[in-house]
Amino acid sequence: MADLPDTMRALIQLEDGYSGKSEGPAISDAALYLEEAQIPVPTPAKGQVLIKLRVASVNPSDLHFIKGEYGQPRRKGVPAGFEGCGDVVAAGEGAEGLIGKRVAFAVSLGGSGAWAEYALTDAIACIPLRPDVSDINGSAQIVxxxxxxxxxxxxxxxxxxxxxxxxxxxxxxxxxxxxxxxxxxxxxxxxxxxxxxxxxxxxxxxxxxxxxxxxxxxxxxxxxxxxxxxxxxxxxxxxxxxxxxxxxxxxxxxxxxxxxxxxxxxxxxxxxxxxxxxxxxxxxxNWMRTTPPADQARVVGEVQARFADGRWNTDVAATLTLAEVIEGLADATKITDGKVVITP
Incomplete structure (x- = not known):
């Protein structure tokens, strides 16, 4: 990680745990749940990779999560964001084979979120992308x-x-x-x-x-x-x-x-x-935990094929940079037709 910066821009969570509420994913002000901060670039442990973000997607599950309404607890000070697309720039033991690859990724429980310049996740949560799959489609390849x-x-x-x-x-x-x-x-x-x-x-x-x-x-x-x-x-x-x-x-x-x-x-x-x-x-x-790896590989291959040949495509409603998210996320997520994506 010698060539990487010491710190990175990230949208970190302001609260821990659950809110005890069930209000739905609508948000009135992202500043109630997130803060833009400079935090240390994480170091990958065994089986983990560090990914330089290209594009992150915003799903309803992300909004439920930052509001404390999702099926796993928030972690104060940790970047938000469940999935994205980027380049593997560092890896822990056993994951070195992914270095240099452009991947779609989901953030693992021990990692750090996609709404940051760099994300940390398990190597098994990464999908190397075909060259004919765009970054936008790559960022919405999993959930x-x-x-x-x-x-x-x-x-x-x-x-x-x-x-x-x-x-x-x-x-x-x-x-x-x-x-x-x-x-x-x-x-x-x-x-x-x-x-x-x-x-x-x-x-x-x-x-x-x-x-x-x-x-x-x-x-x-x-x-x-x-x-x-x-x-x-x-x-x-x-x-x-x-x-x-x-x-x-x-x-x-x-x-x-x-x-x-x-x-x-x-x-x-x-x-x-x-x-x-x-x-x-x-x-x-739960589906990923219980579905045999061979079946998951078949499904992942079919997903990429559909995006590559145009049968599927990600409709984008709004694109926000990390610096624009706090002010712009609430309005962007009110657009009903298309996905909000985040770039560095």
Whole structure:
């Protein structure tokens, strides 16, 4: 690490642990949770690598995390940010083979976050990138794409139709595109009428606007016709509970996020008993822990191929430098169509 600086710019967390709240990922002021600081460049230990950042992505999980609402505790003084793309510039014992490689990376529990000039993570959390995958797509190569692949696989095992909420999100678009290639029918739920035609053009079989007065009636008709038995849900509000009650026997409500601000109330408990319905969660971390390495390698290869040949692409809503994040993150994350990315 002789040629590396002693310190780096980073967006560090102001709090430890959990907040005890569940308000959703919306933020009014990033300065409530983050501070720009100069901190020491970390040194990789055995099995770790140091990555010079090119691009980091901002996911809803990042926003839940800095607010203390995620499934792992905050660490005061440690940079935020779960994933990004960059160049491996130093490595600990056993990880030297990655030095000089451009990689997509997820930040491991013992590492430091991606919202900094340098990030520290485990070598096994890095994916060497093909030259035909851009830095922007590389920065969003793990959280959303792997989740899309894993959850569409779940849905495909229960029929040829399934329901998704938050369909205009980057993850929603990935799932719609993937499902189209697999001849699966997606019933996409959105909040805005102007999202209907773009999602149909992408491949959604049906697109319903949840804010219309007769939404429940519309969905009931489509549910009876297509018989979707999996609901992949990132919103988890009362409308989603209504959707679940209108789906057929043996439906699985798979929650993978909490974009909604209200807590759903279960109104049809008998359906869990007499109709075989289930409510469960999906967390990519658990999928990576339990999926055999060969299967993970296959999925990673398919993800890169899709980005390389243009079947998938990362829509960017806003680009912020590290120096702009504190002031600009709140407004940038209000843009509903596209991902916010961070550059050094």
């Amino acid at each position: 959303n794409p792997l989740t899309a692949m894993a959850m569409v696989d779940i849905a495909a095992k229960d029929g040829d139709a399934f329901v998704i909420s938050a369909a205009t999100s980057q993850l929603g678009k990935l799932m719609i595109s993937l499902a189209k290639d697999m001849d699966l029918k997606v019933i996409a739920l959105v909040r805005r009428k102007d999202a209907v035609e773009p999602l149909k053009a992408l491949g959604a079989a049906e697109v319903l606007v949840t804010t219309t007065p007769d939404f429940a009636d519309q969905f009931a008709v489509i549910s009876r016709a297509l018989k979707p038995r999996v609901f992949l849900d990132a919103v988890s509000d009362q409308i989603c509970e209504t959707v679940f009650t209108l789906m057929p026997n043996n439906t699985r409500w798979v929650s993978y996020g909490k974009l909604g601000t209200d807590t759903p109330r279960l109104t049809q408990m008998g359906q869990l008993i007499f109709m075989g319905k289930r409510i469960e969660g999906f967390w990519l971390t």
